[in-house]
Structure formats: C-alpha cells, structure tokens
Amino acid sequence: MLACLIVLIALVALPMSGDLHAMDVTVEIMILALFALSLNTLIGYSGNVSFGHAAYFAIGGYTNAILLTTYHVPLLIAMPVAILFAMVASMFVAWFCTRLTDIYFAMLTLAFSMLVWAILFKWREMTNGDDGFVGIAMPAFLDDRVPLYYFTLAVVTASIGLLWLICHSAFGKVLVAVRENRTRAGFVGVDTRRMRWTAFVIAGTFGGIAGSLYALFKSGMYVENAFWTQSAQALIMTLLGGMYSFFGPAIGAATLHLLEILTNRYTEYWPTVLGGILLVILLFLPDGMVGLAQKIQSRFSRNGGAN
Amino acid sequence: MAILETQNLMKDFGGFVATNNVSLQLIEGERHAIIGPNGAGKTTFFNLITGHLTPSSGKVIFEGKDITGMVPHKVVRLGLARSFQRINIYPRMTVFENVQVALIARDHNHFKLFSLGEPHNRQDTKDLLELVGLDTEALEIAGELSYGKQKQLELAIALAENPRVLLLDEPTAGMSPQETDEAIELVDRITKERGLTLLFTEHDMSVVFGISDRISVLHHGEIIASGLPDDVRNDPEVRRVYLGESLDGEGH
Numbered sequence: 001m002l003a004c005l006i007v008l009i010a011l012v013a014l015p016m017s018g019d020l021h022a023m024d025v026t027v028e029i030m031i032l033a034l035f036a037l038s039l040n041t042l043i044g045y046s047g048n049v050s051f052g053h054a055a056y057f058a059i060g061g062y063t064n065a066i067l068l069t070t071y072h073v074p075l076l077i078a079m080p081v082a083i084l085f086a087m088v089a090s091m092f093v094a095w096f097c098t099r100l101t102d103i104y105f106a107m108l109t110l111a112f113s114m115l116v117w118a119i120l121f122k123w124r125e126m127t128n129g130d131d132g133f134v135g136i137a138m139p140a141f142l143d144d145r146v147p148l149y150y151f152t153l154a155v156v157t158a159s160i161g162l163l164w165l166i167c168h169s170a171f172g173k174v175l176v177a178v179r180e181n182r183t184r185a186g187f188v189g190v191d192t193r194r195m196r197w198t199a200f201v202i203a204g205t206f207g208g209i210a211g212s213l214y215a216l217f218k219s220g221m222y223v224e225n226a227f228w229t230q231s232a233q234a235l236i237m238t239l240l241g242g243m244y245s246f247f248g249p250a251i252g253a254a255t256l257h258l259l260e261i262l263t264n265r266y267t268e269y270w271p272t273v274l275g276g277i278l279l280v281i282l283l284f285l286p287d288g289m290v291g292l293a294q295k296i297q298s299r300f301s302r303n304g305g306a307n
Numbered sequence: 308m309a310i311l312e313t314q315n316l317m318k319d320f321g322g323f324v325a326t327n328n329v330s331l332q333l334i335e336g337e338r339h340a341i342i343g344p345n346g347a348g349k350t351t352f353f354n355l356i357t358g359h360l361t362p363s364s365g366k367v368i369f370e371g372k373d374i375t376g377m378v379p380h381k382v383v384r385l386g387l388a389r390s391f392q393r394i395n396i397y398p399r400m401t402v403f404e405n406v407q408v409a410l411i412a413r414d415h416n417h418f419k420l421f422s423l424g425e426p427h428n429r430q431d432t433k434d435l436l437e438l439v440g441l442d443t444e445a446l447e448i449a450g451e452l453s454y455g456k457q458k459q460l461e462l463a464i465a466l467a468e469n470p471r472v473l474l475l476d477e478p479t480a481g482m483s484p485q486e487t488d489e490a491i492e493l494v495d496r497i498t499k500e501r502g503l504t505l506l507f508t509e510h511d512m513s514v515v516f517g518i519s520d521r522i523s524v525l526h527h528g529e530i531i532a533s534g535l536p537d538d539v540r541n542d543p544e545v546r547r548v549y550l551g552e553s554l555d556g557e558g559h
C-alpha cells in the first residue's frame with residue numbers, strides 16, 4: 001500500500017522535472033503495465049493462458065483512432081466506444097474459448113487474435129493496412145505532452161484500482177478457487193465456465209483501455225499491435241513480474257520495457273536478449289520477480305528468527 | 308416418500324459396464340449405506356447422481372424432478388452435495404478460504420465484482436470450521452494438512468453447501484481411528500439436527516452398521532441386496548461376495 005502511494009506520488013511529480021524523454025518512457029510503461037495487469041486477470045487469477053490478448057488492445061486502439069480521425073468523434077465518446085468494442089469482442093471470443101481448457105483454450109485465443117490481425121491488415125480503406133493508421137486527430141486538450149501524461153496517469157490509475165478491486169472481490173476469491181480446482185468449484189455450485197467467461201471479458205475490456213491510450217500516445221496504431229508477438233510480450237511481462245501477485249505484471253512491464261530500451265541502445269539483438277530473459281524466468285524464476293523477492297524476504301526473516 | 312431415486316441407471320465405459328440397471332429409492336431423512344468390494348461401482352454411482360458423469364441410460368430423479376445429465380453446479384443448487392473419496396479441495400488455498408469459497412457460492416455472491424472478498428461469510432466460515440474441528444488450522448495451507456484433516460475439510464466443504472441430501476464417498480478412508488470416530492459422530496449429529504438424508508459409501512463395517520438405517524450392496528455394478536442392516540448381513544448372496552470377511556461390525 002505504502003509502495004503504491006510512493007510510486008503514485010513519483011508519477012505525479014515526474015513532469016515537474018521537465019524531462020520529456022522520461023515522460024514518454026513512463027507513459028508507455030503505464031500503458032504496458034495496465035495491459036499486462038489486464039491479461040493477468042485471466043492468466044494469474046483464472047488460470048487460463050491466452051496467446052491472443054493483443055486483439056483487444058488493437059481493437060481498443062484502432063477504434064479510438066478511427067473514430068477520432070475518420071469520423072471526428074469527440075474523445076469522450078470515442079474512447080468509451082472503443083472500450084465497449086473491445087469488451088463486446090472479448091464477450092464473443094470468450095464464449096467460444098471457455099468451452100475449451102488448457103492448451104486448446106490458448107490456441108483458440110491465438111486463432112481469434114490472428115483473425116483480428118488479418119482484418120486490420122486487409123481492411124485498407126478503414127485501417128490503412130500495413131502502412132499503419134498514423135496521424136490521429138488529437139483532441140485539443142490533449143495536444144501536448146504534459147496533459148497527455150496526466151490523462152494517461154489518471155486513466156491507468158483508475159483502471160488499475162478497479163482491477164485491484166475485482167481481483168480482491170468475492171468474485172476474485174472464487175475465481176482463484178476455479179483456477180485451483182475447477183471440478184471442486186463446480187461441486188460447490190459455481191458455474192465455472194461463466195466465471196472464466198467473465199474473467200476473459202474483464203481482461204479484454206481493460207486490455208482495450210490500454211490500447212485506446214496507446215493510440216493517443218503513439219498518435220497511431222499499427223498492425224503489429226495486433227500481432228501475436230504483442231500478446232507474447234504481455235505474457236512475458238506477466239511471467240517476469242510474477243502472475244501470482246497482483247502488481248507483479250506491472251513490475252514485469254516496467255522491467256522489460258526498460259531493458260528493451262537499454263538493450264536497443266547498444267545492440268540490435270533485443271529478440272535474442274528477450275529469449276534469454278524468458279529462459280531465465282522459466283528455469284529460475286517460476287513465480288517471477290515478486291516470487292523471488294518473497295523467497296528472499298522469508299529466508300531473511302527466518303534467519304532473523306533463528307539468530 | 309423418495310427424495311432421490313435412480314431408475315435403471317446404466318454406465319458403460321466403452322464396453323465395461325460399471326453401473327448396471329441400478330434402481331434405488333432414497334427415503335427422506337434416512338441414512339443409506341452403499342457397500343461393495345473395490346471396483347464394485349460405488350464411486351461411479353455417485354458420479355452419475357451428481358452430474359460428474361452422464362449415464363448411458365436410465366434416470367436420476369430428485370424430488371420428483373428429472374435431473375439426469377444435469378451439470379454438477381446445478382445439481383448442487385437443488386440441495387445435493389457430495390464429498391469425494393479422493394481428496395478434492397483447493398490445495399494451495401488456506402483451510403479458511405476452502406470453506407469460505409463454498410459459502411460465498413452458496414449465497415450467490417460469486418459474481419460480485421466490486422465487493423471485497425475478505426469479509427464475506429467470515430462468521431459462518433469460522434463456525435463451520437469449529438464444527439468439524441479445524442478451527443486451529445484455519446490459516447494453514449490446505450494441501451499441507453494431514454490426510455485425515457484434509458478429509459475433514461472435504462466434509463466441511465460439502466456441509467457448507469447447506470444440502471438436503473448429503474453424499475459422502477468413503478468419508479473416513481485414511482483417517483485415524485480417533486478421527487474416524489469424531490467424523491462419524493459429527494455426521495451422525497448433523498444429519499439428525501438438520502434432518503438431512505445421507506447416502507454414503509464406507510469400507511469400515513462398524514461404521515456402516517453403526518449408523519445406517521438401510522444398506523444396499525453393489526457388486527459388479529449391480530445391486531445384489533438392499534434392505535435393513537440385519538437382513539443384508541444375513542443375505543446369503545452378500546455373504547458369498549464378502550467371502551470370509553466379517554460383516555458383523557464388531558471387533559474394530
């Protein structure tokens with residue numbers, strides 16, 4: 001709780017430093033953190049691995065971009081509609097995916113995301129295909145770095161707050177039980193498919209929020225944002241930070257993004273480094289950075305007790 | 308009146324008939340034991356009743372309503388709860404949470420997205436844990452309990468659903484003699500207090516003959532005898548199946 005407050009104060013104070021580069025990096029991290037946290041509702045809390053989470057990010061982003069630019073819809077309508085689109089899409093996809101479990105579930109999420117990618121790629125008149133949808137008509141009140149920064153901060157904070165509440169609600173508690181033992185949960189009267197469906201829709205909706213913010217930040221959307229690599233990135237962030245802790249994925253997002261920037265400064269081999277990171281997580285950090293920190297902490301307190 | 312009834316229930320596992328033409332009537336308020344050698348089809352019979360398996364043919368009727376093939380979470384809502392022979396809990400959650408989740412679900416609160424989970428059903432969870440004698444273990448990780456204690460938790464979860472009919476599949480298997488006595492005494496007391504109907508399987512004959520009103524014997528998926536304990540004990544067919552084993556329920 002205290003840590004959250006300190007991070008929030010630091011984030012509020014950052015623009016006063018006047019460091020525009022740091023602000024840009026932070027905005028992107030906030031968006032990626034929200035994206036990873038949204039995914040973790042599905043992965044960490046409900047135990048269903050998705051390989052296609054980028055679809056909702058892209059739907060949120062493209063819808064927001066197109067409504068603002070092509071149809072001159074004001075942001076206060078465009079963004080909610082974009083989020084609604086992501087939500088409806090995830091409702092539809094979740095209806096199919098939750099009929100399956102495990103690897104079949106994961107593969108179907110991937111299939112749907114590739115479908116979304118293909119539509120964005122082919123529907124040139126609307127999306128500008130692989131040239132990317134660039135040059136968004138930004139609303140006047142966001143047409144500068146500082147307001148955009150604070151807007152992103154406000155939306156991300158509110159969204160993470162809501163996600164926190166959902167994950168710690170009565171629903172969240174039962175969702176963990178569904179993850180731990182679906183059969184047993186069914187035998188205490190829980191409609192486990194509906195629970196998983198709901199978790200999927202929450203993930204998709206908040207993924208859509210992240211995407212619609214991303215479109216504003218980049219002033220554009222690209223087909224790559226719907227590609228499976230974008231889904232994989234969020235998955236790696238989640239694993240790196242730790243999927244069994246609420247804030248783990250956000251920590252993973254910040255770490256991975258900073259590592260990417262640092263690596264790109266010296267080499268062109270980010271994908272190789274990323275592969276190495278993934279290897280380290282899978283072999284040595286099964287519960288991510290948060291899991292590691294907890295292990296170290298418990299070892300220290302145990303030693304402290306013994307001495 | 309029969310509260311639960313099966314009519315010519317059959318289960319065919321690709322040629323192997325595990326449940327064969329089982330018709331059984333459970334009278335409201337009775338304690339009914341299903342006994343039979345290993346592999347007789349007792350667990351399969353429970354799975355068919357509770358929707359874990361779909362019968363190949365035949366019917367399951369609960370309070371006059373056909374519930375054949377109904378999914379487990381709906382069957383439970385009608386008032387039919389079960390425990391499992393093989394431990395079936397949330398091993399990485401605490402003992403407290405194991406029971407709390409069942410109570411949240413019982414009260415239809417599991418779709419409350421914006422209501423903090425922690426305070427839900429605190430008191431009834433505590434009460435229930437105290438009832439089954441797990442109050443001191445409330446904050447332990449369920450999977451780390453002794454086998455006998457996990458069985459007790461299994462029972463607590465089944466009771467949390469506030470059922471009218473309780474199906475217990477070998478509730479005392481793996482328990483120490485003392486734990487067995489306590490568990491059976493608890494089941495005895497609760498079924499009486501709440502007027503529950505009990506259907507259970509058990510290998511311990513002293514338990515079976517100690518609390519049953521009626522007993523049915525399954526053998527190769529078929530009911531070969533059903534009736535009052537004394538009648539079943541003296542049935543020649545049953546004697547033949549339990550060749551040499553003591554059916555007297557003494558000497559334990």
Ligand SMILES: Nc1ncnc2c1ncn2[C@@H]1O[C@H](COP(=O)(O)OP(=O)(O)OP(=O)(O)O)[C@@H](O)[C@H]1O
Binds near residue numbers: 344345351
């Ligand atoms: N899913 C399944 N597929 C195939 N065969 C099964 C399946 N489930 C059970 N069986 C078989 O059905 C028979 C009855 O099994 P069941 O578990 O119902 O017996 P049981 O009376 O409960 O035995 P125990 O006393 O050992 O618990 C066994 O021969 C078992 O191998």
Ligand SMILES: [Mg+2]
Binds near residue numbers: 349350351392
């Ligand atoms: Mg059995």
